[in-house]
Amino acid sequence: MLIKFILILMMTMFGWLNFASANSTDYTAWKAQQQQQDARLKQQTASASANHYLSKPSLDPAASADKIHLNTASVEQLQQLHGIGLKKAEAIVAYRNKHGKFKNIEEIQLIKGIGAAIFNKNKARLAL
The missing domain is CATH 1.20.5 (Single alpha-helices involved in coiled-coils or other helix-helix interfaces)
Structure with missing residues (x-):
């Protein structure tokens, strides 16, 4: 055992x-x-x-290609902006046709329905 x-x-x-x-x-x-x-x-x-870099903006030329040019953009291009639908895009084109080219990007706030909030969301993408 x-x-x-x-x-x-x-x-x-x-x-x-x-x-x-x-x-x-x-x-x-x-x-x-x-x-x-x-x-x-x-x-x-x-x-x-x-x-x-977190604090340094992109210097890539492709980044500036994303800009929407207020004086030449079509209704479809304007709709790519935040808070801009068909009606507001048409209002931007109508304003441009009536008053001529935009003199600065801040002028977009003169259009009914586009205030400081929408402008601030989009100002980085706006150009003349």
Whole structure:
């Protein structure tokens, strides 16, 4: 009986040792993969943030291409502005036809239904 107990004890100990060494190998491989992934992410983050400024405006010429020119924009183009639907876009074109070209972008506020709130939302995209 004692021999059986010792044999079972020894088998259990060897089983745990094999299990621990197998898990150690798995853990080492997993850790190496994680470190490689971390290095890739760190490199991507570093390259992405190298050209990223939160407080500096974009100097990209494509950014100025998004501007809506009040003196030449069509009704469809004017509708791309925030808070400007079909009726307000038509009112802008009618105002332009009646009074001539806009002298400054602030003049858009003279049109009924376009106040300071809509102007402030859109002034970055407005041009003459």
